[in-house]
Amino acid sequence: MPSRQRYDMVVLGSGPSGQRAAVQAAKLGKTVLVVERDWIGGSCLNTGTIPSKTLREAALTSSPDNPAHFFEVMKRKFWVVDEESKVISGQLARNNVVYQQGLASFISPHVLQVESAMGVTEVEGEFIVIATGTRPQRPEGIVFNDHTIFDSDTILGLSRKPSTMAVVGAGVIGSEYASIFARMGIRVTLIDQRDRLLSWLDTEITDLLQKQFIQSGITLKLGVRTGAVREAVAKKSALVEIDGVSEPFDSVLVCMGRWGNTAELNLPAAGLAVGERGLVAVNESYQTQVPTIYAVGDVIGSPGLASASSEQGRLAAAHAFGMRDGVFPESFPYGIYTIPEISSVGAQEEELRSRNISYVVGRARYKELARGKILGDEHGLLKLLFHAQTQKLLGVQVIGTGATELVHIGQAVFILGAGIDFFINNVFNYPTLAEAYKVAAYNAYNQVQNGPQANKSVGPLALR
Numbered sequence: 001m002p003s004r005q006r007y008d009m010v011v012l013g014s015g016p017s018g019q020r021a022a023v024q025a026a027k028l029g030k031t032v033l034v035v036e037r038d039w040i041g042g043s044c045l046n047t048g049t050i051p052s053k054t055l056r057e058a059a060l061t062s063s064p065d066n067p068a069h070f071f072e073v074m075k076r077k078f079w080v081v082d083e084e085s086k087v088i089s090g091q092l093a094r095n096n097v098v099y100q101q102g103l104a105s106f107i108s109p110h111v112l113q114v115e116s117a118m119g120v121t122e123v124e125g126e127f128i129v130i131a132t133g134t135r136p137q138r139p140e141g142i143v144f145n146d147h148t149i150f151d152s153d154t155i156l157g158l159s160r161k162p163s164t165m166a167v168v169g170a171g172v173i174g175s176e177y178a179s180i181f182a183r184m185g186i187r188v189t190l191i192d193q194r195d196r197l198l199s200w201l202d203t204e205i206t207d208l209l210q211k212q213f214i215q216s217g218i219t220l221k222l223g224v225r226t227g228a229v230r231e232a233v234a235k236k237s238a239l240v241e242i243d244g245v246s247e248p249f250d251s252v253l254v255c256m257g258r259w260g261n262t263a264e265l266n267l268p269a270a271g272l273a274v275g276e277r278g279l280v281a282v283n284e285s286y287q288t289q290v291p292t293i294y295a296v297g298d299v300i301g302s303p304g305l306a307s308a309s310s311e312q313g314r315l316a317a318a319h320a321f322g323m324r325d326g327v328f329p330e331s332f333p334y335g336i337y338t339i340p341e342i343s344s345v346g347a348q349e350e351e352l353r354s355r356n357i358s359y360v361v362g363r364a365r366y367k368e369l370a371r372g373k374i375l376g377d378e379h380g381l382l383k384l385l386f387h388a389q390t391q392k393l394l395g396v397q398v399i400g401t402g403a404t405e406l407v408h409i410g411q412a413v414f415i416l417g418a419g420i421d422f423f424i425n426n427v428f429n430y431p432t433l434a435e436a437y438k439v440a441a442y443n444a445y446n447q448v449q450n451g452p453q454a455n456k457s458v459g460p461l462a463l464r
Contacts, residue, residue: 007033009317010112010125012104012265015042016306017297018131019088021313025127026095028321033123034097035104035114037264040085043133043298047153049306050084051077052173053337055156056180060339064185070161073184077156106270109290127320130280130288130295131313132265134258134304137277142168142229142254148238149229149252152177162186162250166240168226170197172336174255175209178218179339181253188218189249191242195223198336202348202397204383209399212340212379229254260299277301285324286316294320308332333411335404340380343407346395346414347385358388362420362444366400369439370431377401382436384410386444392419402433409437420445 008030011022018034019041025032039046058073092099102116104123111124136151138144146154152173163186167178170192178190190197190213197206197213197220213220227241229252239246260278267274271290275281280295282288288295294316297309308328315326333345352359366372366380380400387394396410413422423441428434 004111004122004124005033006124007031007098008125009033009127009129009320010035010104010123011129011131012112013037013042013131013133013261013297013299014040014088014092014099015044015131015133015297015309017133017309017313018042018129019091019313020310021129021131021294021296021317022097023091023095024314024317025321026097028317028323030321032095032097033125034092034099035112035123036099036101037103037132037261040099040101041081041088042131043135043153044306044309045081045084045088047156051081051156052152052176052180054080056176056337056339059180059183062184064183067161070184074156074158103264105264105266106272107266109270109293126292128270128293129313129316129320130262130265130293130299131297131309132261132299134260134278134298136255137257137259139254139256141227143231144254145231148231148236148250149254152253152255155253158251164248164250165189166191166238166247166249166252167255168192168229168240168252169255169257170194170220170222171255171257172198174253175213175338176336177253177255179213179216182213182216182218183339189221189247190218191221191224191226191240193223193225197222198342201336201342201344202383203350205342205344205381205397205399208379208381209338209340209342216339258298258304262299284327285319286312287319292320303332303334305332305334307335329415331411331414333404333407335407337404340377340400341403342397342399343403344395344397345407345411346393348395348397349385352385352394357394359394360386360388360444360447362386362440362442362447364436364439364443366433366436369433369435371433371435372400374431375401375433380433382406382433382440384437384440384444386420386448388448390419391421391444391448392417393422400433406433406436409434420448 009025009032011018011034014036022032054077058076062069062073102114104112104114166189167174178188182188238252262278279301286294296312336342362384364382367378383397385395393414420441423437
């Protein structure tokens, strides 16, 4: 009979949601165990957010014509991952969180078996948090060999610079990687059955993204059917079936969704059923069907953002131990790390039109900003949506350099319920991209002053 250790909370997974759940519980004076199947930091640190964004930043400063730079770019991520793993380990240790590497599976709603290199142990938790994340889906009909045909995890092990690459799936991950590898000088073809990139985003923003993708050399094949993906006979390339015709590529990256890491948890023993795509269903407090078992992060599905996952973990732990006044915010920013990057918060034009809300649009293009010219980014755009009558800020969309940082100014103004006057009556550093908020506000103000011209953005900028 394995020995059994007891904790106030056992957290399965050490990604952003698991980390925050564990630290929050520890700060409430609780005993906490984190069990991680693979590596500390989970997929976010080791195969997802951190390495892919590191790759992006390195690609921005690389020389596509120098083959040696490709390998320098690919190696950069290892250093960042190693440094961040030390940060996470230190944070858990400072908060007296016990960390154990091993494979956990339920025996009962409160008891888990943990298999590790040290043997098998049992752990008991008053509360359990499932924060096991997701993994890339590997569809049938695609023969992955991690040499010429990769998923979004194994592409990080790419050991040679291919001349051509097909990216199958133009969602967030596929679009990000397509732009990163194109920046490295690889001829990229981005393939998807949908006829638009990221169709859930603002149409004007995605139109700009598609144009810049094409200008960067990416071939877009949208609205097409993808069939088999297989290794070529010579085993040095791969074939992708596009609308019934096989096309050769040096390498193929398949990004066709993700699947919850729940298969090995033995959820039925805890009284839980696995949902669609291996995800776990929860209520607004992140409780599963078993009230003492919570689930947070990517394993519960949308929005699948590291930022949101962190807050979910904190709220779940707080709720478990009686701090039940915290709620997840209705609005939070989305960040998409394509080249150029995109970020948004609040409403989009399509949503406002569908709800018959009268609005004005204020635009500031980076080419109008001194900072935009200094950075060499004349394609960026900040787009603000204001209520036509109250002039309150309703939504922010940004595409261009620093978009995922710039959006936070708009997020704060939106949450505080301010609007056009806030931007006009405040001073922004010059030259900065943040100045775009003032320019866009004047652009919207012109329309308000000129009468009820909702749903249009016309006329010169007020101070130009």
